[in-house]
Amino acid sequence: MSIPMHLYLPIAGNSVNVLGILGLGGVVGLLSGIFGVGGGFLMTPLLIMLGIPPTVAAASDSNQIVGASTSGTLAHFKLGNVDIKMGLLLLVGGIVGGTFGVQVIKVLRAMGNADFLITVTYVLMLGFVGIYMFIESIQSMRKDKATVDEVPAKSKPSRYSQIIQALPWQMDFKRSGVRLSVLMPLVLGTLVGILAAIMGVGGGFIMVPVMVYLLRMPMHVVVGTSLFQILFTCINVTIMQSWTNHTVDFVLALLMLIGSVVGAQLGTKVGKRLGGEQLKILLASLVLAVMTKMLYELLVRPDILLAYAGGH
Amino acid sequence: MRKTILTLIMMLALLAPASAMAAINRPVTVNLSPTAINIGTLYDGTTLTVTGDAPADCEVVVRFQGPPEELHMKEKGKALNLLWMNKGSVTFDNVPKAYLVASSKPMEEVVGPDSAELGLSTMAEHIEVQGTDDDKAMLIGDLLALKGQEGLYAEQSRAVTYGPEQGNRRTYTATLNLPAKLAPGSYTVEAVTLKNGYETGRTQQQTTARLTGGPAMLAGLAFNHGALYGVLATVIALLAGLGVGLVFQGKGGAH
Numbered sequence: 400m401s402i403p404m405h406l407y408l409p410i411a412g413n414s415v416n417v418l419g420i421l422g423l424g425g426v427v428g429l430l431s432g433i434f435g436v437g438g439g440f441l442m443t444p445l446l447i448m449l450g451i452p453p454t455v456a457a458a459s460d461s462n463q464i465v466g467a468s469t470s471g472t473l474a475h476f477k478l479g480n481v482d483i484k485m486g487l488l489l490l491v492g493g494i495v496g497g498t499f500g501v502q503v504i505k506v507l508r509a510m511g512n513a514d515f516l517i518t519v520t521y522v523l524m525l526g527f528v529g530i531y532m533f534i535e536s537i538q539s540m541r542k543d544k545a546t547v548d549e550v551p552a553k554s555k556p557s558r559y560s561q562i563i564q565a566l567p568w569q570m571d572f573k574r575s576g577v578r579l580s581v582l583m584p585l586v587l588g589t590l591v592g593i594l595a596a597i598m599g600v601g602g603g604f605i606m607v608p609v610m611v612y613l614l615r616m617p618m619h620v621v622v623g624t625s626l627f628q629i630l631f632t633c634i635n636v637t638i639m640q641s642w643t644n645h646t647v648d649f650v651l652a653l654l655m656l657i658g659s660v661v662g663a664q665l666g667t668k669v670g671k672r673l674g675g676e677q678l679k680i681l682l683a684s685l686v687l688a689v690m691t692k693m694l695y696e697l698l699v700r701p702d703i704l705l706a707y708a709g710g711h
Numbered sequence: 712m713r714k715t716i717l718t719l720i721m722m723l724a725l726l727a728p729a730s731a732m733a734a735i736n737r738p739v740t741v742n743l744s745p746t747a748i749n750i751g752t753l754y755d756g757t758t759l760t761v762t763g764d765a766p767a768d769c770e771v772v773v774r775f776q777g778p779p780e781e782l783h784m785k786e787k788g789k790a791l792n793l794l795w796m797n798k799g800s801v802t803f804d805n806v807p808k809a810y811l812v813a814s815s816k817p818m819e820e821v822v823g824p825d826s827a828e829l830g831l832s833t834m835a836e837h838i839e840v841q842g843t844d845d846d847k848a849m850l851i852g853d854l855l856a857l858k859g860q861e862g863l864y865a866e867q868s869r870a871v872t873y874g875p876e877q878g879n880r881r882t883y884t885a886t887l888n889l890p891a892k893l894a895p896g897s898y899t900v901e902a903v904t905l906k907n908g909y910e911t912g913r914t915q916q917q918t919t920a921r922l923t924g925g926p927a928m929l930a931g932l933a934f935n936h937g938a939l940y941g942v943l944a945t946v947i948a949l950l951a952g953l954g955v956g957l958v959f960q961g962k963g964g965a966h
Contacts, residue, residue: 405754405755405891406752406753407750407751407752407753407755407891407926408926409922409925409926409927409929409930409933410929410930410933412892412894413891413892414754414755414756450861450891450892462944462945462948463948465945465948465949465952466948466949466951466952467952468952469948469949469951469952469953469956470951470952470955470956471952473953473956473957474956515790515791515794518794518796519794634945634949637941637944637945637948638938638941638942638945639941641933641937641938641940641942641944642937642938642941643937645933645934645937647933647940647941647944649929649933649940649943649944649947650925650929652944652948653947653948653951656948656951657951660951660952660955660956661955664955664956664959696795697794697795698793698794698795699795700795701787701795702856703853703856703857703860704786704787704788704849704850704853705784705785705786705787705801705850705853705854705857706784706785706787706797707784707785
């Protein structure tokens, strides 16, 4: 064949199959466009399997997500699915929380057994969020098929909604159709930022359920706004990693990007055809699948007990 | 006169076996093809061919070795007797970057006091383990397995072939499969001749693996101008995302 199948990646220090990386990018982009998650949870371990060092896999993936989420954000923006005000507030909280989280993890590591605590918390949280979303979506799909697209409106105000309505500095978020205290996205953004920094993941998986259940935003706006926020987080990570650790492989990122931007565009269109509840059920299944995979890896003895330092 | 002739005859008699001995004892020669390993855009591992001639009654073993380095790794263990996860870090010292051994038949068959020294298992005995109380033999075994998966450590039997015998000498050809994972740096190629498992001669040559073309440019930018590289990578990703977004919007029409 005259078309080269392999490319050498100087930062990763290995060569990769071009079609394999393009395909991988396409699948991850599709998920990202549909659900508004970065896809790092899926991409990074697959890249490690293909022989890319863990640090390079994670950093290059962030670079790729910049492109994919730009494409996804743009598509969602045109559909009116991006709540910029909400996104910016969450972002500010996320940056504060991320910085704080990095310090927290240093303290935890110094105390020892931090990895155990983090992994178990992560698996439990994925399991809890996944099961909750799954059951909740099925129930609301059964209850009122007429308002499938809406977040289920409670008939009488719960204690939670009483509390959030009592908070100061209430503000209208027109795109999301909610009225909330400015404190809500700021504080929740900070919490997600802390968790994301501790667990070494982008946070889309935690942010999306938070927006749906705690900020009560409609699912479609959640996806667009989440992508908008991920875009800025990943720009920050790409530049910081390139600067301090030299772990961003641009060729690898570009290959994944070509696959993922196409996937993200398709994903946005697929997401638009699905109802909010269907989206939630699919995302819940995905979250549960990731949790099952992590649990399996924790329970079964690995073939090789050594790993190169630098992974999550 | 007669004395002179006698002396000449004696000298010739002495010289004849000596020159035959020289033919046998002349050390094994080493030629590399390619002479240097260029890691370019399309590099996906390569084949290094080592040729030369050696005494006909000797086995030739070719060894490709990288400089020893210190390696920091994470070790997985069972937490609470239930879950496998990274528990501690281990430091290995004296770990060659690469270790490939080529022989005409499996190393166990060439085996002898000196040929055993060339094998992977003897090399592994020189690796030191620090920072753990766990079973060192098991950890080194895992390290060899990991490096083996990456193609950096291997015993390639049947990778040496011999040409026809010519005046007590014969040519040899060793084919070494260098993996894509080979790091840039300098490497040593050695040809060792063995008779009944005892070493009779050894010749070594240096070779270099270096980045060329696109990879060299990118690595230079990434390692010497990290911040600029990061900004460029981000801007290009942003533009690519925007570009594809616009293309799709054009095709899809207004919604």
